[in-house]
Amino acid sequence: MSIKATLNSIRNKSSSSLTIQQKLLQVLLSFALGVFLGFIAKYSDTIPSNGLIGDIWGTISDITTRLGIWILVATIIAILSINPRIAAIKVFTFFSGMLLTYYLYSMWLFHFFPTYYFIRWGVIALASPIAAYIVWFSKxxxxxxxxxxxxxxGLLVSEGYPFFYMFEIAFVFDILSAIILFLILSPNKKQCLRIFIFLLPIVFILRKSDILLYLFGGL
Incomplete structure (x- = not known):
């Protein structure tokens, strides 16, 4: 069996074909979503935590400075794409829009461009198409x-694990995001059990190792 046939047996590409214009529109919408969320992420950092509105923006800031929301949105973008290649392109443009907006806004506010952080996140964004291509098959x-x-x-559960002894909204969001993806990606009880079997060792490895600290430490 060829590699293409093997991949098709895992998840068939959508039978509906899109025109070049429709594909381009989807990519542009992903970029626009990244721009919007990048703006929200940076804007929430600038709001004083005073009063109800300040507390709400403070909560948004806590969520957007963690990995959970970005994992959730990128995964949903990937699995809703018609094929893995489109998934890779859309997720990359999403993160490109988010990073450009976030750091250009930072430069406009503080008249300083944080090159180190931009490069590190940029490298992660460059790796996102590979992750998106793989995650597309999760559906x-x-x-x-x-x-x-x-x-x-597993990454979301690992990020939100402190929720079980520290009740903070950001950790709650990560756990809820994990539950949402679990429900979306478990079409039947059999697949649910398969996911759970892999999930336990992945969470254990992420919690007991320094992988995430090595990749995202200091960011």
């Missing part, structure tokens, strides 16, 4: 799909 059925699904879910 399929079988063991490989279950493994693909367990990675973003």
């Amino acid at each position: 399929g059925n079988g063991w490989f799909s279950a493994f693909c699904a367990s990675m973003p879910i």
Whole structure:
């Protein structure tokens, strides 16, 4: 069996074909979403935490400075794409829009461009198409799909794990995001069990190792 046939057996590409203009529109919408969320993420950092409105923006800032929301949105963008290549392009443009807006806004506010952080996040953004291509198959059925699904879910659970002894909104959001993805990516009880089997060791490895600290430490 060829590699293409093997991948198609995991998850078939959408039978509906899109025109070049429709594909371009989807990519532009992903970029626009990244621009919007990048603006919200930076703007929320500038609002004083005074009063109800300040508390709301403070909560938004806490959420957007963590990985959870970006994992959730990128995964949803990927799995809703018609094929893995489009998923990779859309997720990359999403993160490009987010990073450009966030750091250009920072430069406009503080007249200083944080080159170190931009480069580090830029490298992560460059790797996002590979992750999106893989995650696209999580919407399929079988063991490989279950493994693909367990990675973003496991990352979210690992990020939100402190919720079980520190009740903070940002951790609650990560756990709720993990539950949402678990429900979306579990079409039946059998697939649910497969995902869960992979999920446990992934969370254990992420919690007991320094992988996330190595990749995102200081960011």
